[in-house]
Amino acid sequence: MERRDFVSNIGLTLALACTAGLAACSKGGNDNTPPVPPPGGGTTNKLTLNLGSDLLNPGDFKISNGVIIIRTGTGNTAAAFTALSSTCTHQGCTVANYNNASKLIECNAPCGHGSRFTATGAVNTGPAGNPLTAYTVKVDGNSLTVS
Template identity: 70%
Template sequence: MERRDFVANLGITLALACTAGLAACGGGGGYDNSTPPPPAGGGSTRLSVNLNNELMAVGDAKISGGVILIRTGSGNTAADFAALSSTCTHQGCTVSAYNKTSGLIECNAPCGHGSRYATSGAVNTGPAANPLTAYQVTVSGNVLTVS
């Protein structure tokens, strides 16, 4: 058999195998081609932090991935952190900082216009009128996940 004939025969063989495979699956119940369900917990991971080397002191904060994450307590439980959207509700700027002294999240110039938010997300000072969206925090060992 020459190479050209071998390739042609291989193509026919594969076509028949594929057709047979599809027919076997067409009866229902064998293969579900639907979208897989979302992961348990209902949301995707927005931010993951290793608490061994980040956010180690009360008042430490990180802004990343659309999230501002603030350590509000000294433990390593979800209650020791606040996770909020970092998108200011005034005009959509990314908030610029967490001020340890005031305990407020700031949306400053050059993009922001001076809004301030509590770690609950509530507006402290406008012009923003609506709170920051709060996200779920889970802690497993030393890994914190925001979803």
């Protein structure tokens, strides 16, 4: 390869690498634009569960993707579940547990400072001063979605 061809190839390679790098950077970072709904006009779900294997019994709960979802009743209907933000309103720790005996959501050590919330998200015990954000639960057969 002649020197001129070599320099030309290097220039083209660098141009492609820079273009790819800029494109990658434009998709990352702290983008505050809202999520794009999926085709067909649906909503972006925070969580999807299979009720054939998840949350089978009252008191069962799951913490995932910023959500705590609790089965509070029987049957596969939306009314049998509550979905809340799992981010404690005190200092932003993820809540640790749903205590089925006390029926309270617990924000425990090492991060939490002992706040307790009811299954509706209301503050039961501080130091948290504000409720957990409630989300919408939909059930279709064995498919549960939180949005």
